[in-house]
Amino acid sequence: MSSNIAALADEGRVEIDHVSIRFTSKKGDHLALAETRLQLEPGTFTALIGPSGCGKSTLLNALAGFVEPTAGQIRIDGRPVDGPGPNVGVVFQQYALFPWFTALGNVKFALQRFGLGKTELHERAMAALAEVGLETQADKFPGQLSGGMKQRVGIARTLAYEPKVLLMDEPFGALDAQTRREMHDLLLRVWEKHKATVLFVTHDVDEALLLADHVHVLSRAPGRIIRSYDLSASRPRAISRDFPDLLDTREEILALLKPEPAEDRGDVASVS
Amino acid sequence: MVDIRETSAAGGASSRRVVPRLPALVAGVMGSVASPLISFVIVLAIWSLVSALKVVPDAIFPSPWSVASAFAEMMENGVFFSDLGISVSRAATGFVIGASLGVAMGVLTGRVAVIRTVLNPFMTLLRPIPAIALVPVAIVWFGIGEGSKYFVISYTVFLTVWFNTHHGMEYIPDIYLRASQSLGASRLREFFQVVIPAAAPHIFAGIRLGVALAFLSLVAAELSGASSGIGYRLQESRQYIRTDRMFALLIELGVLGAIVDTIVHRIGKRIVHWQQS
Numbered sequence: 001m002s003s004n005i006a007a008l009a010d011e012g013r014v015e016i017d018h019v020s021i022r023f024t025s026k027k028g029d030h031l032a033l034a035e036t037r038l039q040l041e042p043g044t045f046t047a048l049i050g051p052s053g054c055g056k057s058t059l060l061n062a063l064a065g066f067v068e069p070t071a072g073q074i075r076i077d078g079r080p081v082d083g084p085g086p087n088v089g090v091v092f093q094q095y096a097l098f099p100w101f102t103a104l105g106n107v108k109f110a111l112q113r114f115g116l117g118k119t120e121l122h123e124r125a126m127a128a129l130a131e132v133g134l135e136t137q138a139d140k141f142p143g144q145l146s147g148g149m150k151q152r153v154g155i156a157r158t159l160a161y162e163p164k165v166l167l168m169d170e171p172f173g174a175l176d177a178q179t180r181r182e183m184h185d186l187l188l189r190v191w192e193k194h195k196a197t198v199l200f201v202t203h204d205v206d207e208a209l210l211l212a213d214h215v216h217v218l219s220r221a222p223g224r225i226i227r228s229y230d231l232s233a234s235r236p237r238a239i240s241r242d243f244p245d246l247l248d249t250r251e252e253i254l255a256l257l258k259p260e261p262a263e264d265r266g267d268v269a270s271v272s
Numbered sequence: 273m274v275d276i277r278e279t280s281a282a283g284g285a286s287s288r289r290v291v292p293r294l295p296a297l298v299a300g301v302m303g304s305v306a307s308p309l310i311s312f313v314i315v316l317a318i319w320s321l322v323s324a325l326k327v328v329p330d331a332i333f334p335s336p337w338s339v340a341s342a343f344a345e346m347m348e349n350g351v352f353f354s355d356l357g358i359s360v361s362r363a364a365t366g367f368v369i370g371a372s373l374g375v376a377m378g379v380l381t382g383r384v385a386v387i388r389t390v391l392n393p394f395m396t397l398l399r400p401i402p403a404i405a406l407v408p409v410a411i412v413w414f415g416i417g418e419g420s421k422y423f424v425i426s427y428t429v430f431l432t433v434w435f436n437t438h439h440g441m442e443y444i445p446d447i448y449l450r451a452s453q454s455l456g457a458s459r460l461r462e463f464f465q466v467v468i469p470a471a472a473p474h475i476f477a478g479i480r481l482g483v484a485l486a487f488l489s490l491v492a493a494e495l496s497g498a499s500s501g502i503g504y505r506l507q508e509s510r511q512y513i514r515t516d517r518m519f520a521l522l523i524e525l526g527v528l529g530a531i532v533d534t535i536v537h538r539i540g541k542r543i544v545h546w547q548q549s
Contacts, residue, residue: 099546113456
């Protein structure tokens with residue numbers, strides 16, 4: 001296992017090189033993401049935080065290969081991203097599980113590209129489910145699972161094929177506070193094991209502070225990075241007096257995200 | 273009854289067992305059998321009452337008893353089963369032809385942009401034409417034999433199944449396609465394992481409508497130029513002014529349609545089992 005990690009340790013470098021993204025529709029042009037430069041080191045955990053509609057999900061979609069940057073280039077381990085690829089895994093906010101497959105079937109779907117034998121396919125899929133504690137639910141359909149379990153299947157499905165870069169788009173946004181805490185623990189546990197480079201999009205400041213090595217705050221649309229923080233506190237963390245630095249950073253970020261008076265208050269209310 | 277499902281929201285994987293609750297089960301059975309039974313009894317009672325009052329002569333508005341004896345008469349001389357057999361086989365043949373072509377066409381227009389551009393205007397133009405309007409054309413093309421019946425029925429079924437399949441194929445939620453692409457599925461695998469299942473609820477909705485339309489257009493096809501079948505028997509009853517038989521035949525059509533629809537619905541629910549809402 002340790003040799004495996006060492007081999008992976010210098011893979012999964014993400015370079016976002018002067019990327020901007022503009023959408024053109026009948027109503028006209030709309031700059032979703034202003035010019036952004038960012039580098040994610042292999043095995044690090046980075047959170048992007050910003051008000052809704054600021055372009056953080058757009059950036060993530062560009063990394064996933066779903067959206068093409070209007071200008072600039074995204075490279076993973078030096079290779080330009082030109083579409084969804086096997087090195088990148090995506091965990092979606094709406095889970096995006098296929099409801100016509102069981103939990104196991106969903107994980108198997110992700111492994112089918114490797115042309116494994118029947119037994120190995122089954123074993124690897126079961127191992128991925130076991131990693132998120134769902135081996136007993138393998139034959140359940142997504143409709144029979146709670147939100148937290150669905151997202152655990154989503155994580156298992158993505159991690160099953162060991163992507164070097166893991167993109168997560170507000171993955172726990174729809175979950176209640178208690179489930180969300182459990183998911184944080186689970187995510188940190190599997191991340192420490194797989195050591196993928198994680199980009200985690202959220203609008204929850206506490207979530208970013210609990211999980212990430214690096215936090216980048218985006219401005220309102222068109223989004224650009226207005227402040228970056230490096231967090232060195234050891235995990236597991238808590239937003240409490242035990243971690244005074246985190247509390248200070250939290251205050252700063254909340255102040256940054258505060259609405260300018262009279263300008264779309266509703267937008268930012270969801271942040272605080 | 274204690275609802276144990278509520279208490280273990282997050283952690284309790286194993287305790288999330290669904291216990292069938294007896295009152296709910298009884299209520300379900302009662303609901304599916306008892307309530308239609310009650311409404312039949314009420315309608316039958318009103319019907320008997322109205323015909324007993326003799327406001328309208330029995331020859332025009334038959335009583336339930338004369339309808340029942342017309343039924344018995346048709347059973348006895350064998351017309352009932354021979355008509356039923358021939359009508360069901362016409363509807364089934366027309367349905368199978370129409371539904372398979374409809375699904376194939378819907379897949380093509382739903383997923384291939386060129387074909388969609390060429391054919392969609394026709395879908396809009398053809399849909400408002402009722403089945404009965406096709407009967408004269410069908411007779412000229414296929415004669416008064418079985419061919420013209422199959423044509424009318426399969427054409428009607430085809431249009432509906434095409435439209436619904438097309439709709440389901442065209443609007444596959446983007447999130448499924450993105451997930452499939454990011455999980456490395458080939459185009460072929462994406463089509464069979466993602467696109468088709470995602471469209472399946474729409475395809476089945478079309479098939480269910482198609483079954484209903486197969487019976488509607490069956491009667492249209494049989495009303496002109498047939499010498500057997502339920503629709504023909506209706507026409508024949510008109511010539512002898514046998515309203516009791518007409519009522520019996522109409523009831524037969526209704527019951528037949530309801531039974532087939534229930535079966536198709538059940539099968540659909542089993543295949544598209546993940547569709548909850």
